[in-house]
Every structure is written in C-alpha cells, then in structure tokens.
Amino acid sequence: MKKFEPIIGLEVHIELGTKSKMFCACPADHFGKKPNTQVCPVCLGLPGALPYANKKAIEDTIKFGLSLGASISEFSKFDRKHYFYPDLPKGYQISQYDLPFCKGGQWKSRSGKKINIRRIHLEEDTGKLIHAGDGSQIDFNRSGVPLVELVTEPDFRDSTLIDEFLKDIQQTVRYLGISTGDMEKGSMRLEANISLSSDGKLPDYKVELKNINSFRFLKKAIDWEVKRQEEALKNGKKITQETRGWSEIKGETLSQRTKEEANDYRYFPEPDIPPVTITQDQISKIKKQIPELPWEKRKRYEKEFKVNTDAVSVLTDNVDISKYFEEAVKVANKEGIPATEIARVMVNQKLHEKYPEPAGLIAELYKISKQDFAPEEDIESAVAEVLAHNKKAVTDFQNGKSEVVGFLIGLVQKTLKGTGDPKAISEILLKELRNGS
Secondary structure (H helix, E strand, O other), X not given: OOOOEEEEEEEEXXXXXXXXXXXXXXXOOOOOOOOOOOOOOOOOOOOOOOOOOOHHHHHHHHXXXXXXXXXXXXXXXXXXXXXXXXXXXXXXXXXXXXXXXXEOOEEEOOOOOEEEEEEEEEEEOOOEEEEEOOEEEEEOOOOOOEEEEEEEOOOEOOOXXXXXXXXXXXXXXXXXXXXXXXXXXXXXXXXXXXXXXOOOOOOOOOEEEEEEOOHHHHHHHHHHHHHHHHHHHHOOOOOOOEEEEEEOOOOEEEEEEEOOOHHHHXXXXXXXXXXXXOOHHHHHHHHHOOOOOHHHHHHHHHHHOOOOHHHHHHHOOOHHHHHHHHHHHHHHHHHOOOHHHHHHHHHHOOHHHOOOOHHHHHHHHHHHHOOOOXXXXXXXXXXXXXXXXXXHHHHHHHOOOOOHHHHHHHHHHHHOOOOOOHHHHHHHHHHHHHOOO
C-alpha cells in the first residue's frame, strides 16, 4: 500500500499596529470599538474616494522582511484582488501580487531545520461579519487596517515544527514593535495549505484551512485534515481542491467553498496608488532599527549567561521579561550573584513579579544569601514530606508540566519556615522528581 507524505505551507496574516489604516486616516485600532464608527468613504469603498498608502505600514513590512532575511524589492506596487464577499465593501481588496515588498527569507528551528519563506506582502484587512440569530451584520471598522501576509514554501512535513515557527513569528513582530500579534483580538490569523504526496513531488491539488486563530487549533486541524486526505487517497478517491474551516465543536475540518486560483482574482495594478520605489539608503535605515531578535537573544543568553535552554525560552518570551533579566544581571554583578541564580528565581519562583524593579529582586537575593540556612538533611526531609503529600504535582511534572516546580519549592520553603536555601531546595527537589518520587 502507498505511503503518503504531507506537504504543508503556511500563510500568516498579521495586523500592523499603525495609528491609521492602510489607505486612509481612520484609526486602525478597531478592537472593542462601537461598530462602524471608524470608517470613511475610502475604507467603505465609496465612489470617488481615493486611497493613499501608509508609509509607516510599508516600513514595518520591510522591517519584518529584513528580520527574516528576505530581499527587499526596490520597485513594488499594489494590486486589486477581485472577489465578492459581504465584508469586502469595494468588491476587491488592495493587495500585492507579482511585486511584493519582500521576497525569500528563511526561518531556522532550534533543531536546525530550515523553512523557506516565499514572500511577505502588504494588503488591507476586510470588515468583520457578526452573526446574530438568523442574520448577519457587518462591522467595517476593521476594513482597511494594514495587514501583512507571510507565505512560506511548502516545507513542513507534519505539524510538529509549526507551533515553534508560529511562536517565533509572533515573538518577532512583538520584538520589532510592529504588532501585538494578539490572536484573541484577531491581530494574528493562520491558514495552512495541505497536500499529500506518494512520490515526494508536489501534487496538483491543495486544501486550504482558513482563518484559524489559535496555534493549538491549527495543529489539531492539520492533523485531522492529513488523516482525512490519507484515508480518501488510500480508498482511491480524488481530493477536491477547496477551502475548509476548522470546527472545534465537531473536532473536524468542514468544506466551505471551492478554492480559487490566482487568475480567478483578476489581479491588475491598483490605478489609484502610484508604484513604490524603495532606495538602498532607506532599506539601510530601516535595517538599523531592527533590535536583537528572539533567536539571537536565546543564543546569547545560553553562551553569555550560561542559562539552560528551558529557562532561556521563558526569559526571552517577551521583551519586558528579557529587559528585566538583563537589568537584574547588571545589578547582581556588583553583589556577586550569578545570572543563573536570577534566571532560576525568575523562572521557577516568578520572584520578579513581586519586585517591579530589578534592584528590589537583587536586594532580596542578597539578603537570602546572607541568611543562616537549614541543614541539608532538613531540606531533604521537607522535600520528601511535600512530595508525599502532593502526588498530583509529581505526576504533573512527570507529564511535562515543569511549572509545578515553583509551586513545590514554595511548599518546601513553607515547611522549613523560610530557612531553606532556595538553590539547595531546587537541586534536591529536581533530583527527587527526576528519580520518580
């Protein structure tokens, strides 16, 4: 029997955090606003209204592309992408077709796997349908918000790397300060194109999973769709090229419509917006604005601060946490407190949440370092007692929930009435947990 290999490509849509919309002066911050209060003739597509391009949105798109190693087009343009949908007021979307701002680029996983990026282009978002009762209403506040679309090559072979890729992309736009990447507010939306191959070649069809707003849902949708296609192909059935949605309630993908090809959209250059010329000098200036990126910071922390991989992931999760950590390390150097100790109390005990300023955290660590601690045998006894009375936490740890460590450390410290050396508690506790206590 034939074996089938999934061939998967992703499309990631990210709303940029500009003050105004892509082609007009209306506010771009639409979430939670009263419906249809942030609109004008341009974003409503009224006759005679003339769009003009948002310079900041173009610069942010280029910044995003450069951060992923893309080449920047010195000559680019906007195009009209025609299709009918109720939340598209003009009957077409201003997007980019053959001359996107960014081409190519690459992402590298922690294991060294490379995913190639095809393009990153800029377009306008659509309005939002609100389904109520037997009818639907349309809120056009979102219509015209600048939307970046990143398209990968079909380099994924299963869903295992997708979560890591998407988290890196979300972190990147946050580090760059160009978007919140907030999926609950629709600032980041996901799509996947899935085909199955029996010979390693790209098949003549693809199924698109549309508008998914959760990393977890996307993984579940991809895994289910791969299984659906595999069963169909093994039974000699032909896969229809179509767009499907994910139903979390049913736990399956559902057919929505036949998938369009590029020629169905009848692309042609947007006549109301002049082509965009970008000079090398402009590109160089934008490149200088790019901060240290998440994967660069992770690598530096491991090398410079000798912090383990798990802790590094937590410390670089967002810019504010990493800034706090680095400031704490600077203060700690004067007191002889190692960076690994700061990382430990931040990751395992969340001690930074108690002290808004890094100096306060270091003062507490210095105070602890001068205490007379309980002897090691007392710590071992307290650890054994806590583990014996918290079997669920032990099981959770063994199932991969490392966050319970901080909870258990707190219980041990409580048992010792605050006299335990946090470092010794952590080492003894982890040793017992890993031994299966």
